[in-house]
Amino acid sequence: MFFASDNWSGAHPAIGEALMREQSGYANAYGASPLDRKIEARFNDIFEREVAVFFVGTGTAANSLALSSVGRPGGVVFCHKDAHIANDEGGAPEYFTGGGRLATVSGPHGKMTPDELERIVARYPADFIHHGQPMAVSLTQSTEVGTVYGLDEIAALTTVAKKSNLPVHMDGARFANALVALDTTPAEMTWKRGIDIVSFGGTKNGCWCAEAIVFMNPEQAREMPFIRKRAAHLFSKTRFISAQLDAYLTDGLWLDLARHSNAMAERMRAAFRQSATARLAWETQSNEVFIVLPKGAAEAARKAGAQFYDWLTPADQPGLINDGEVLVRCVTSFATTEAEVDRFVSFLEAETLTQQ
Amino acid sequence: MFFASDNWSGAHPAIGEALMREQSGYANAYGASPLDRKIEARFNDIFEREVAVFFVGTGTAANSLALSSVGRPGGVVFCHKDAHIANDEGGAPEYFTGGGRLATVSGPHGKMTPDELERIVARYPADFIHHGQPMAVSLTQSTEVGTVYGLDEIAALTTVAKKSNLPVHMDGARFANALVALDTTPAEMTWKRGIDIVSFGGTKNGCWCAEAIVFMNPEQAREMPFIRKRAAHLFSKTRFISAQLDAYLTDGLWLDLARHSNAMAERMRAAFRQSATARLAWETQSNEVFIVLPKGAAEAARKAGAQFYDWLTPADQPGLINDGEVLVRCVTSFATTEAEVDRFVSFLEAETLTQQ
Amino acid sequence: MFFASDNWSGAHPAIGEALMREQSGYANAYGASPLDRKIEARFNDIFEREVAVFFVGTGTAANSLALSSVGRPGGVVFCHKDAHIANDEGGAPEYFTGGGRLATVSGPHGKMTPDELERIVARYPADFIHHGQPMAVSLTQSTEVGTVYGLDEIAALTTVAKKSNLPVHMDGARFANALVALDTTPAEMTWKRGIDIVSFGGTKNGCWCAEAIVFMNPEQAREMPFIRKRAAHLFSKTRFISAQLDAYLTDGLWLDLARHSNAMAERMRAAFRQSATARLAWETQSNEVFIVLPKGAAEAARKAGAQFYDWLTPADQPGLINDGEVLVRCVTSFATTEAEVDRFVSFLEAETLTQQ
Amino acid sequence: MFFASDNWSGAHPAIGEALMREQSGYANAYGASPLDRKIEARFNDIFEREVAVFFVGTGTAANSLALSSVGRPGGVVFCHKDAHIANDEGGAPEYFTGGGRLATVSGPHGKMTPDELERIVARYPADFIHHGQPMAVSLTQSTEVGTVYGLDEIAALTTVAKKSNLPVHMDGARFANALVALDTTPAEMTWKRGIDIVSFGGTKNGCWCAEAIVFMNPEQAREMPFIRKRAAHLFSKTRFISAQLDAYLTDGLWLDLARHSNAMAERMRAAFRQSATARLAWETQSNEVFIVLPKGAAEAARKAGAQFYDWLTPADQPGLINDGEVLVRCVTSFATTEAEVDRFVSFLEAETLTQQ
Known part of the structure; x- marks a missing residue:
């Protein structure tokens, strides 16, 4: 009767087997091995477009570095008041964005409403230096309270964000759970609804540590290799993350789980x-x-x-x-x-x- | 003929088996599982004293967060000019110390000499704000060029450091290699020679990702749980690091490797x-x-x-x-x-x- | 009919004359001149105790550096939701505290109530890393909406703070206005009621740029010279700030204004x-x-x-x-x-x- | 016989008079007053092109914020080993660039040579994450040891920088001294020779605190208002800096001094x-x-x-x-x-x- 959190679980046997297969032999360090490249490329298939992918070891790293990549001085991120980034990441998003602020948005059942988002964004006019400048919108899918944004709800929020030229980040620590709940595709749930960057979580769903930051527009990811390295989140043996994701993404295991x-x-x-x-x-x-x-x-x-x-x-x-x-x-x-x-x-x- | 680096290797089979054993069942997340506690405690035995231990996933994280824990505004870390922190960590030490500087010290064969260290430290008088203030000495054991500091050499350097009240950090990415080269014990190679904090590396020596920051004085580690969390380096399933270290430290596997x-x-x-x-x-x-x-x-x-x-x-x-x-x-x-x-x-x- | 803000005013003639007197001659740079020392010492008289004083040029610098001096990783500052630091400093407090968070407290007429403060502080248990750790309480005197905390109200808030071992900062951009409104003394309004650090503002009350960070406990200010220097807030010709404060504090000009x-x-x-x-x-x-x-x-x-x-x-x-x-x-x-x-x-x- | 430093001097009488003139009346705070706008515009004349100008109070702020504006994660700034930013700013450049590194370049008499600059830049290949990425070149004019780069020397250095797409910053704390030594114009000494950003110093040459960050390409300054505000370097009564610069730049006073x-x-x-x-x-x-x-x-x-x-x-x-x-x-x-x-x-x- 272990219902404390999905991260109290271990790892799916297929994940363990993939790690075992990878343990012998040699491969390029720091994410440059053939397996790393292969799994990165597989995300293009999953998202049905050319994406830029960066593997990291924790969901907090995925969220914080994603936000850091669109960081601006005095920047403000808009998220639901229950968001993981706002409550459970020990200040990592603020730290990695150079002191960015999380401006929280209310809304029933863990979901921002477009009106409320617009109202809060309006408090930070783009050229008014004293309050700080809008930097990004971040939504959690599925949310911290078990609900799931519908596709139209996502589109409505990103529409508000785009009016202010704000990139939209999706904290997908439970991306797969939302995806199968909606019975939709990654493309439909993300860039086709205006999402720019996804924290694609594997850890909570059967990996032991496998998270990917996915940029729908690779150009936006230009500084990301340096951001990840500077944050000490580039693993020398990255291929052990890739191996997990290899098993995770093969034959729809991730969706089955x-x-x-x-x-x-x-x-x-x-x-x-x-x-x-x-x-x-x-x-x-x-x-x-x-x-x-x-x-x-x-x-x-x-x-x-x-x-x-x-x-x-x-x-x-x-x-x-x-x-x-x-x-x-x-x-x-x-x-x-x-x-x-x-x-x-x-x-x-x-x-x-x-x-x- | 793979001699590019020891981190091009995979993982020792015993490490893989430990991961497999751990993959079923449930356990407390975020480093609070019984296995986490057990392996942390084992470091007390290894170092023959009560230590504070923090597991992280990369050597760069170990080094950077260790230095961050003794960080001071305008702080300066003294290290050899060939040090990994000075050349190969993409600015992570500077970043996590809030803009700390690495003042490099020359010395033949990758080793700082006490005289040269003293000469460079003297450039930063403790109460002279313009240059920055001395913050820590960091030495690499074994060094980046394959040499090993002798026990007397370590003591001589820490003696210089202590004169300026500087904590001394040992980058032990290849801690075990140095230890067996000297045929000594962890206690002798560290706190008995004045070392305060160790980056204890397992990744290069047969783990796939297992590093520990070890504080000889637990009181000095008071802020470390928050530092690690804020840096996004606390794994939800930390026990998979612990499991690696469990195998690594059992029956002297680490020394054999x-x-x-x-x-x-x-x-x-x-x-x-x-x-x-x-x-x-x-x-x-x-x-x-x-x-x-x-x-x-x-x-x-x-x-x-x-x-x-x-x-x-x-x-x-x-x-x-x-x-x-x-x-x-x-x-x-x-x-x-x-x-x-x-x-x-x-x-x-x-x-x-x-x-x- | 200029009522936009008190910082739309210029400088009082006595301030200007003091600057003119100081403009000839030579003096030690970077805050080491005799005048700098003399004016720093005068704060001991004003506060009726040995204090540590640091001159800076803006109120935002005073607040941000004061908070930085008590900064902790993942730290949280508690302040009223209308506080200047929370609304009008472009993210400087978050930036200088390494990504600290401002947790805002409600309360009528710009004042935190002790109960509400306690309720919000309780959300951040001291040893719970995920939310962040309590770091400081900051109150604004006089407040952003023209009200003034009574002496008992200050004491009640600092009592809550001390229960959690939190230092208390007073944003005194309008310190003098509050002081004369309460007809009390600096000592009574600050350390005798539990205040630890004061941003003592002169700019809004007749100086052109003169702010002082005052530490009631000089020991707490140990890192402050380096914090100020690293933040580029140490003026080479600091004596021109001192000269302003000299005139400001002479014969009670500041209180008269x-x-x-x-x-x-x-x-x-x-x-x-x-x-x-x-x-x-x-x-x-x-x-x-x-x-x-x-x-x-x-x-x-x-x-x-x-x-x-x-x-x-x-x-x-x-x-x-x-x-x-x-x-x-x-x-x-x-x-x-x-x-x-x-x-x-x-x-x-x-x-x-x-x-x- | 005061030859300790030019910042031990006071202020020129014309500067003081300008401050006195400005002290009465009201004006928009935070750099939005008519005088602020007028003096900003005067820099267009001085540099013979449309520039973006930001007033700050210290040379360290000018240098650090200028470098911050071109900051990149894991970024490296190339400067002479004697540079002020490398020796005398208490770590401010590293701090404001988010942990940037100053890679120092040797050269006789305080001047980098193009060959040596090229050799050091080459150590940081643009796409090699481990060492950090090149971010900017900074040269000091006049230098810390009293010499002055000739126009051809400046051009030779900026040519090297441009090969690596690096913006070039000039620390002009003693800009005027160099200008008159070379008997040239600001345009010739800066953008016509490839300089992108200038720290234009007034303090050492007769102002009491007046420094300007000048961007030759205003587009590059887009984030600067927020950078300055977040750094607490925007003065509410900025017009007192403008007033100093008004007198400083009128009738060639700055050149005469x-x-x-x-x-x-x-x-x-x-x-x-x-x-x-x-x-x-x-x-x-x-x-x-x-x-x-x-x-x-x-x-x-x-x-x-x-x-x-x-x-x-x-x-x-x-x-x-x-x-x-x-x-x-x-x-x-x-x-x-x-x-x-x-x-x-x-x-x-x-x-x-x-x-x-």
């Missing part, structure tokens, strides 16, 4: 939709489930070994939680089993009944 | 000491060998698939190379075989004779 | 308290006045040469402005005359009547 | 060319004079109140100083009088004779 992960979340959601005492806090579409539970039931589940995090009540849903209840987040992963989900659901149901 | 690597270099050195036409540029003690060759022989070897780098003639050895000759660097690794070395030596001998 | 400025604001406030159609948006205590006016009257005043800025309606006072009205800010200065105020008030009254 | 300063240096040089015991260390063309003296004479002069600095013997002139001698630097300024020079020369002559 995301589908499995989402299905496990849906299994949990379905159970709680019918529960008498626990309930879904809001509907989600990816591999995160937010549940309102009696506190006692949550504690009992933890004692029984279940792992999940408490979550702050969203400011815009003040009446969500009643006395004696708690809001928790459960995340499924490629490694989650039906049995784990069922055991967790049954445990909570039984416990809740007991407590009444 | 370094002994092998050094022995392969010695095998090559022995051959060239007796060669009629090629010769050692200087004596080395670790896993790097510097050879002066006829240009034609070098070219022929490359055509035959050998990999090695040309090297600049050291400024203090102007007459080292004659017309028609070239200086090259060969690096052996845990993966180098006797057959590879012998084939390379034989090839060059034959080729040289042919060309005469 | 602030009293005058505040009195001019009070003259304006008194008039609008009785006005039939214009009204004070909220009561202020220093040299800023916020007025709600008919739009037409504001436009007419501008056409007639009056200078003042429109102001955004505070989020917590949504019903402040009616249709056809506008909220404006008027700032008085040492240079404002009674005639200017009276002319402005009369003009608006007449104009408003006309428009009805 | 530089001519005077250079003439005083030449008076000193002429005396020491004929001296029996003291001698010029090398010939200079601007307002700095380097003299080799008997140590005793130097000490006696200091006791008599003379101010000057000892200077390190240049590495390429090892035999310059004999036992019992000392190398000193004397700097003249707009404020230096013939009487001061003559008294200094006579004193030294007398003292030297006494000591023999």
Whole structure:
């Protein structure tokens, strides 16, 4: 019953096997090996255009260096107030952008709305030096609260951004989960809707450390090799990241893993939709489930070994939680089993009944 | 005949097996898993004292973040002019120290001399703001040109540093190679000789990405968790670094691999000491060998698939190379075989004779 | 009718005369002249304790370097959402703190409340690396909206800060205006209430460029000479700043100028308290006045040469402005005359009547 | 006998009067006043082309922000080993360029030679990430050791820079002194010889704080307003810098002051060319004079109140100083009088004779 986060999982066996295959022999260091080149090129196929790709080891690196590449002095990045870059990266985005600021945008269920984005961007007129200058918009797909931007919603946000000539970054730490939730293609979910740069995550979905920064316009990536090197994020044996991505992207493994992960979340959601005492806090579409539970039931589940995090009540849903209840987040992963989900659901149901 | 660098090698099978073992199951993310804690603690044994340990993925990260942790405004780091931090890290040390400067110190065979270090440090009086303020001394063990500081040499340098209250960092990308070359212990080679912080490298010696920043005084590491996080160098699945180090440090594997690597270099050195036409540029003690060759022989070897780098003639050895000759660097690794070395030596001998 | 800002004024004649006196002769550069030393020492008298003082040329430099001196990796500064550092310094505080974040705190009339401060600080537990670590609290005295923290209010905020071991910075760009409004002493308004570092502003109150960073605990200022130099904020002819401060601090000129400025604001406030159609948006205590006016009257005043800025309606006072009205800010200065105020008030009254 | 530095002087009376004239009245803050615009425009005339101009308060700010504006990740600036940016700015250039490196170039008498510049630039191939990437060339005019680059010398250096597409910055802290020494025009000494950005210094030549960053290509200055603001170097009452420059540039005052300063240096040089015991260390063309003296004479002069600095013997002139001698630097300024020079020369002559 490990639902703390998808990064508590290990690595898919196919990823491990790819690493094993790569361990013998010699290859050019620092991302110049044939395998590195081959996997970089495969991203052209995935995105259906010529892209520039940079492998890094953490999602925070992917996000921060991506933003750094479009950095401007006194720059301001617009993102949802729940965004990972705004809450969980220890200041890395601000650091790598030379003191950039994250101006947060409200919106229900973890999604910026175009109107609210426009309102906040308008606070930073392009030629007004005192407030700082707009630099980029960053959206998270799927979001931090388990929802997924629809294709039209993405297009609406990038339209606002383009009015101010702002590049748009997509934090795709859970890119695959969103993709299969929407049943669409990488091209449709990104550049065809105005996305310029993607943090393409593999770690949370079955790799052990494999993230790629993907530039839809390679020209925009001109300084990126130096940015990555200066940030100490260029691995000498980069081919071990490439090997992971090789397995990840072969025969649609990445999509299968995301589908499995989402299905496990849906299994949990379905159970709680019918529960008498626990309930879904809001509907989600990816591999995160937010549940309102009696506190006692949550504690009992933890004692029984279940792992999940408490979550702050969203400011815009003040009446969500009643006395004696708690809001928790459960995340499924490629490694989650039906049995784990069922055991967790049954445990909570039984416990809740007991407590009444 | 892959002698380009030890980071062109892959990973030792024991490392790969450790990764495979770790891939199933769940564990706390961000360095908080039981395995992470266990391997961190093992460094206490290795260094025979309570140390603070931080795993990162690249040697450049280890060096840069280590220096950042002792950073001071307008700070100056003193290192040999051939140091990796001064030449090969794309400005990462300067970046992570907020614009710190690397003041380079000369010295034969890649080693700073105490006198020269003292002379250069004296250029930056501690309370004179215009030049910048001394911040740290960094020495590379083994050095960039294959030599190894003796224990007395280390002590002499740290004595100079301590006179100016400067912490001393050891870039140990090839820590194990130096250790076995000196036939000493980590404690003797570091804190017993005045070293404060070590970049403990595993990648070049059989891991695929495993580096540790080791603080001899844990109090000095107080800000390090935040420094690493802000630099995006905290891995969510850190346990895959720990797993590598687990295998690496078990049953002295790391020392065995370094002994092998050094022995392969010695095998090559022995051959060239007796060669009629090629010769050692200087004596080395670790896993790097510097050879002066006829240009034609070098070219022929490359055509035959050998990999090695040309090297600049050291400024203090102007007459080292004659017309028609070239200086090259060969690096052996845990993966180098006797057959590879012998084939390379034989090839060059034959080729040289042919060309005469 | 120049009420755009107090920094639209020039310099008080006594300041100019001091500069003229200093212009002949020679003196040590870079802040080491006898006059520099003498004026630095005078701050000990003003603050009734041994302080460390650093002159700089802009208020943004004073604030940013002060915060930089207590900077921590991934650091978070807590300040009111209306704070100058959060809105008007082009990202300088974030830049000089190495990517620090400004976590903003709400509170009516430009003042943080202790409860709200505590609530926001609590979001950043001291040892939780992902959110960033608390670094400092910064409060503005007088505030950006013309109010002044009472001595008890300051003490209450610093008490919250000290619970989390946070140093407290006071942005005193309008320090003198607050001081005379409270009729208190620098010591009472700062360290006796828990303030650690003050940006002591002279520019807005009659100097042309004279700001001082004052550390109540000189030990905390150890790195400051290097921080200022590295930031290029050490003037070679610092004595011209010292000369300004010499005149400024002699015979209480600085307090007289602030009293005058505040009195001019009070003259304006008194008039609008009785006005039939214009009204004070909220009561202020220093040299800023916020007025709600008919739009037409504001436009007419501008056409007639009056200078003042429109102001955004505070989020917590949504019903402040009616249709056809506008909220404006008027700032008085040492240079404002009674005639200017009276002319402005009369003009608006007449104009408003006309428009009805 | 104040020859410590030209920034030990005060301000020319005309500068002071301009400040006095500006002190009354109101004007737009933050560089937007009519006077600011007028003086900015005057630089178009001075440089005989449309330029972009940014006023700042220190030479270090001018240099550092100029370099920051052409900054690149992992960037390397090439400058002479004696350059002010490399020795006397406390790390500001490195800081503001995000950890840029200063790669120093040797050359006799403070001047880079084109061959040596080319040799050092070649160490940083444009697409080789490990060493860092070339970013800019910076030359100092006049140099730190009193010499002046001839127009052809400037052209030769910028030709080398352009081959690598490097912008060229001129540190003109003593721009006027060089200009009158060469008897040429600003256009001839800068953009007509390939200079892109100039730090145009006024402080050392009679202003109290007035420096301008001048971009020959305004397009290159696009981010500069934000860079300056983020660095806290935008003064609210910028017009007091403009007022200084107004007086400075009116009726050729700046050139007259530089001519005077250079003439005083030449008076000193002429005396020491004929001296029996003291001698010029090398010939200079601007307002700095380097003299080799008997140590005793130097000490006696200091006791008599003379101010000057000892200077390190240049590495390429090892035999310059004999036992019992000392190398000193004397700097003249707009404020230096013939009487001061003559008294200094006579004193030294007398003292030297006494000591023999």
